[in-house]
Amino acid sequence: MLTVLLLLWPVAAALLLHFFKGRAARVPALGAALVEFALAAYAALTFNANNSGQFSFNLNWIPSAGIHFAVGMDGLSLLLVLLTAVLVPVILLSAFRRNFENESVFYALVLFMQTGLIGVFTAQDAFLFYFMWEVALIPIYFLAGVWGGVNRARVTFKFFLYTIIGSLFMLAGFVYLYFQTGPSADGLSAHNSALASFYALNLTADTQMWVFWLIFAAFAVKMPIFPFHTWQPDTYTEAPAPATMLLSGIMLKMGIYGCMRWLLPVVPMGVDYWQNLVLILAIIGIIYGAIIAIRQQDVKRLIAYSSLSHVGLMIAGVFSLTQMGLQGASIQMLAHGVNVVGMFFIADAIERRTGTRNIADLGGLTRKAPVLTVCFLVLLLGTVALPLTNGFVGEFLLLAGVYQFNHWMGAVAGVTIILGAVYLLRMFQRVMLGPDSSFTETFTDLTGSELALLVPLIVLVFWIGLFPNTFLHLSEGSVMNILNEVVKR
Amino acid sequence: MQETVIPAAGAPYSTFLYVLIPLLPFLGFLINGLLNRKLSGTVAGAISSLAVLGSFAISVFLFLNFQYQYTVTLFDWISVGSMQIPFSYQIDQLSLIMLLLVTGVGFLIHVYSIGYMHHDENVGKFFSFLNLFVFSMLVLVLGANFVILFIGWEGVGLCSYLLIGFWNKNTAYNNAAKKAFIINRVGDLGFLLGIFLIYLTFDSIQYAEVFQKASTLQIGTGVVTAITLLLFVGATGKSAQLPLYTWLPDAMAGPTPVSALIHAATMVTAGIYMILRANVLFTLAPDTLEVIAIIGAATALFAATIGLAQNDIKKVLAYSTVSQLGYMFLALGVMGYSTSLFHVLTHAFFKALMFLGAGSVIHAMSNEQDMRRMGGLRKSLPITFITFFVGCLAIAGIPPFSGFFSKDEILLHAFEHSKVLYAVGLFTAFLTAFYMFRLLFLTFFGEFRGTEEQKHHLHESPASMTLPLIVLAILAAVGGFMNAPFFLGEENAYLANYLAPLFTYSKQLNPAAFGVHADHATELMLIGLSVGAGVLGIILAYVQYVSRGVRPVEDGESRGLLENLIYHKYYIDELYNALFVRPIMWLSRGLFRYVENGIIDPIVNGFGRLTMGGGQLLRYVQTGSVETYLILMVVGIVLVMALNFGKF
Amino acid sequence: MNPNIPEVIQTVPLQYYVFFAAALFSIGVLGVLTRRNAIIIFMCVELMLNAVNVLLTAFSAYRADPNGQIFVFFIMAVAAAEVAVGLAIIVMIYRNLQNTDVNLLNRLKF
Structure with missing residues (x-):
């Protein structure tokens, strides 16, 4: 449940933030981020390093397709959730020094993004992971595109297209893998998208070789790895400082985390081949x-x-x-x-x-x-x-x-x-x-x-x-x- | 002796005592750093001197009560699988000697700095950096594994960077600082790779365990040769050996006490300390030892020749430091391990002394460093002159001053190993005597050549500066007796005997190459030769610079071809510039312009353009004419039907 | 021959209906393609719809399956609605352009 709370709190706070206008939104925004930090800290303190997958929550989201709203944290997830929870207040605080339009929307977007990021780090279901992956992208597009520098329109457009094309490949990869899985536990669907089912797949080496690239495409662009990096310097330069911090501080870790959680164990033979x-x-x-x-x-x-x-x-x-x-x-x-x-x-x-x-x-x-x-x-x-x-x-x-x-x-x-x-x-x-x-x-x-x-x-x-x-x-x-x-x- | 090598149970004193050794200077660093401008210079200096004195006192206490080697574990630092890196100290003969050296000489230099840096506006910052340096150096020598050694190793590099660029308004100084850090990093990479290879080979990075496992290997094992070569790369960076020595002369941009403490007495000997620490590994790799000996001898000779034609008083001392470090590596290369440490100690005494003396001169001359503007200073700076003279005698190897003993032992080891290395060492000894006395004569003898104003200001330095000079002069004079030569009887070689347990494994592994076997007659003959070389150098310098009164060429005048080559340090800096710096700069610009913005980004944007262009082309299908659409539609339907004819 | 189908209907063979509907449909297509007056194009579209209606009715009768004729009712209902909307558009076009030539309506191009 704690994970769900961690996920819902920032987005709820982001919605509530619309009741505040301009500078008045600063304190509530920071307060919300600090509450989130306190929740994450509590999770860290009660976390048992010897057990995997804690604070789990599983809701049958789309039963007919075997898609679950399944979240949970192991040590790696927790580390990144902590990182997010620590950096978001810092990033909000850094924005306070600037004068810009629609401050409350800006902070709301940052908090909204936090939900997406934490979702990515805690998702235990492939489609939920993909969903959160895109949820995290949307706010940053507006943050960089609305409050950025002179070339912001061109640069954020490129960034957005580049990353979304990468994620589409990942989606294709997930869909392929999804059709290789067995029926869901409740028997309502012929397939399911749980992380564990992906781990349990038995794919041939040849299949893994190309599925590797489908999934890796999204991570390669997001991290980014040479030579898929050219969006990065432009975007970092043009985006406003808080957005740059979000991008470089947390968002690029999505790619590395993705590799560790959704690539290495899913297509190990593909990894071995392309290592x-x-x-x-x-x-x-x-x-x-x-x-x-x-x-x-x-x-x-x-x-x-x-x-x-x-x-x-x-x-x-x-x-x-x-x-x-x-x-x-x-x-x-x-x-x-x-x-x-x-x-x-x-x-x-x-x-x-x-x-x-x-x-x-x-x-x-x-x-x-x-x-x-x-x-x-x-x-x-x-x-x-x-x-x-x-x-x-x-x-x-x-x-x-x-x-x-x-x-x-x-x-x-x-x-x-x-x-x-x-x-x-x-x-x-x-x-x-x-x-x-x-x-x-x-x-x-x-x-x-x-x-x-x-x-x-x-x-x-x-x-x-x-x-x-x-x-x-x-x-x-x-x-x-x-x-x-x-x-x- | 075998049983003393393996660490006995626990530490005899509370862990707190050991924590305190590096912690005291660290507290000094924090206090001075946080209260930077609120403390007066004298108070700041007193705090940091006391901090170092405290560490010195603990070190002396440990030294006097030392019985067996042991390790003290403070906490687990990094643990990943079998890569276990505890933050632990190793207390043994080597670390104790280095502790005494670092805190002892460090304390004297701190005291000296109180006087020297008196007028600087950032005294607090200076002392905090100096304390941070002592802290790092103490961690370096105390560490019980290679990674803790690496902490100190990088830490002293950082302090060196901060202190060389202490007067950060000057771009040249900043560049010198940056150069020092970067060249050191080149060496550090070698060191780091060496640590990785040690871990992969021995599955541990803890000294005791590694050396224990290593002692069971055969001499000449390939992987150990690789490890030692990598470690040696690290040592060449930190200890300014060929080919990574160029940062040290530039490092003289820092305040003079820094040059004395960091760039002469302690930090630059870290490489030698590291090799002594890992002597078991090096003994296992005779090929590496050969490389070390050759590089050491070559550096000694090379730097000495450059020292012949420098006019900046600190530059001469810097090249002499590089040269003396070369001697130490020569000693290591011929397995004269304790001899090398002996030279580290005596060198620390006389080189710190001479740097501080040079600082005193510079102080008196209102920051003039060019010897061509000096002369005749012995009358106005009597204490500085006498102490400096002692230092010169020591480095020239004149008995009974300390340098004589240590240098002689090195030459004896070299002679047993290879006559060529010995000849190079002997010739370098002659050059050393010559250029050091050239410096002495140009500075303290003859007529004063500076401006009237400088002459007016000439004064002996305050007591806080002369006192350390005197103490160091005494040490430089008598320090040699801590390890008397062999012909006086082995039992009088106190230092060698004290250090012997460190080299037990090495001795077992390669008894033939270990120790000296020459008879006393040979030894005496070699002593005669080296003293002769030193005296010859002094006489030549005297004839040249006192009797004939020759003065170094001014900048505008022409030089001989060879002299020009030497004066410009063989154009090594220019060579490195052309070989490494410029290509990388050029590559940086080229990659950005032609690869990043010329290939990769255009390809990415190309996909975007392709889509846009495709849309642009397909747009023309939209003629807007209903007839065209209808015809196309009908043609399409007919085509679909025709193609599927007969399939229903 | 299917015995369930009344004799009367069978007096005209199915092929005739098919040929007739095809002819009607082709006339409609040609009319849509060649004429420029919107109202005539509209009528030709109706012609094509009716060709399909004829076919549907014929097959429905021959197969004794009322589904086809129910479809026809739907088509007629939709066509009626379509006429109402379509004619209204054409009237609006005429009011604006004083003409119903479809070739004048080429603004929606590149």
Whole structure:
């Protein structure tokens, strides 16, 4: 039931938010997100790491088709639900600094999206998963399309089309798999779409080879993996900062989660067949994104390419099919969510003060903003995976996993730790350090509310870095289950 | 000795004591960092000095009461399957010596910094970074597994970055900081891959377990050679060896105490510490040792030649550091493990001393670093001069100063291993004596060559700066006696005997290559040769720069071909620029312009255009004329019927 | 020959109805295709409908199955409704254009 509550509360709050107009919607929106966070925290505290699938709820949604509204959480789901519940209040808070039209609608859409995201992370039925997958897409389309930058129309249109075409392939894949399943438990339908029935399918290797691509198409675009990534830098740059945070902080984890939950165990032989290809694409993405990031002038675009590089490593870890790789991906999803949201927030804070995101125009800001510098540096160090920050645990395990699968791939993927330092330090130096720029004189340090937003993120940077076992233990059981499903056939 | 290697049961003292060692500097970091501008410079300096002093006191306590090797586990850090990484310390001879070195020399340099950084507006920030460095370094030497070592390893890299770019208004300094971090990261990647391979080979990353399992392997096992080569890549980055040394001379952009602490005495020796830690693995891989010895000797010679023609006082010291680190690697390569650590210690004393002395000179000269503007300073800076002179004698290998003992032992080991390496080492010793005394003579002898204003300001530094100089000078003078040469009897080689348990496995695995077998006559002959080389260097420098009064060429004037090559550091930076930096920059732009925006994105957009274009074409079917529609419809129906004729 | 079918009906063979309906239908098609006056096109459409009605009735009678004739009633009812709406549209067109030439109605094109 708790899961249902987690799902329904944000959408209910989003509907209620229409009774508030403009700025008056801020406090109720944040309050609703905090309640959601409290619910998620309660779930985490009562969660039993040794059991799989808890807080389950199963409603016979379309009995004649064997489709159930089945939700539940295992450790992996819980991690991502927690991530969502932590980041949404932060993202709402970050929006408070902006002045824009129809604020209440904006917040309502963010909350509506939260339902979609949590739905994706908890769905135990293929069609519910697909449904939630699309539910999460609609609000972000409006968030980016209505409140975005100059090119927003073209960019969001491309993003929307790109991702929806990917999801249609996934739908086709699910429909195919659905017709391979046996009758539903109540006997009303000849087939059913439960996750467990998908896991239990006995498909030939040849079938799995092409079904793999149908399902993977949606995830490949969403994560995104090279070369399906070109919507990403444009969208991240054009979308308003809160939407960019939603996209990069939470939404791209949908793809990685999808791979772990709906791809690896469902078509293991297909995964086995395409494993090397996906790893090579992922590793190309790591290097390619990092190299392109080096020369970017726009801070947001630079972070977008860095995100491409980091996601590449997570994909590589997942497809290494090692325990370390999958666990690394689980913890890195959290770490990346925290870091990238923080980085985008700082980019936004700088843009609000100076009116520019162009690296060449900035410089010497540290002298006016020591607190901002420290926050920026901490998040940056998390991103370059310095030990004792959150990025290290993930990257260490991911690289170890990839290295375990193939030494050479591990070595090439490892180049990310060098290139990551190159582009991030270059950006940090050009923006914060160096001789005074024309903005230095009037620049101001972080305000109290901005700091209040960054402090939880910074706490998480060190918490995940110092005590990763808190989270690793949660996902351990799920990861082992997934690996067992993969090995079984 | 076998039984002392395996960790005995528990730690003799409360865990809290061990936590405190790195925690004290970390608290200093937090206090100074959070109260950055609210504390006066002296208070900030006092807090961080006391923090380091506290760690030093605990270290001394542990050192004096040390009986057996043990590990202390604080908490489980990362555990995934069999990849278990506890956050644990290992207390043994090696970590204790390094603890004493880091906190002891660190404390002196903290005290010195109180005087040196007095005028800087960001003193609090400086001391917080310095404390963070000490914290990282302590984690590095205390760690009981390779990943904890890696925490410290990266941590000191970060502090090095922060401190080199301390004066962040200057773009050149920032670039130097960035360069240091990135080149270190290149090495770190090697180290990281080495850790992965260790884990896959031994199914553990805990020192005790890995070395225990390794000791059962055969010498020359392929995978161990791979592991050690990867670890050595890490060491070349952190310890500034060929080909990754270029960051260290640039790192002199940082404040001088930083150069003394990080870039001479402690951090750069982390690579040597790591190899000493993993000496079992290295002993198993003679090929790697050969590589290490050759790279070490080559670096020593290479950096020494560059040192001959530098005019920046700190640059000379930087190249001399690279060169001396080369000696340490040479020692490791010829399995003179304890000798290497011996040189780490003596080098820490005399190089910290000389850097701090140089800082004192720079302080007196109002931030002038060019030796061509100095001269005759021994009258106005007597304490600095005398202590610096002691340092020069030590590095030149003149008995009985400390450098003589350690360098001599290295050369003895090298001689037993290979005559060529020995010759390179001996020649480098001659060069070292020459360029160090060139520095001494140019700075402290002859006539003053700076501006009148500088001359007016010349003054001896305050006590907080001279006191550490004096302490270090004493250590540099007598430090060598902690490990007396062999001909004085093995029992007097205190350090080697103390460290012996660390190398038990190595000794068992390869007894032939371990230790020195030369007779005393040979040893004395070698001592004579190396002292002769040192004295010759000093005499030549004296003739050149005091008797003949030669001055380095000014920037505008022309140089000889060879001198020009050396002055420009063999154009290595330019070479790396052309080989790595520019291609990557070019690739970055090229990929973005031609691949991202030229191929991938157009293909994606191409699908969109294809759809749009298709619609555009099909649009013309909509003529708007009802007749056309009707005709098409009828034709269609007739066609359908015709095609299906006879199928009903 | 089906004994259930009255003799009277069988005096005209089924083929004749089919040929007749086909002819009627073809006339309708040709009329729709060649004429430009909307009212005449409309009448031709009616012609085609009636051709189908004839066929349905004939088959219904020959097979002694009333379903076909019930269909015819439906078609007639729908056709009546269609005429009402269709004529109303044509009247509106005429009022606007003073003409009922369908070729003038070509605004809905690319």
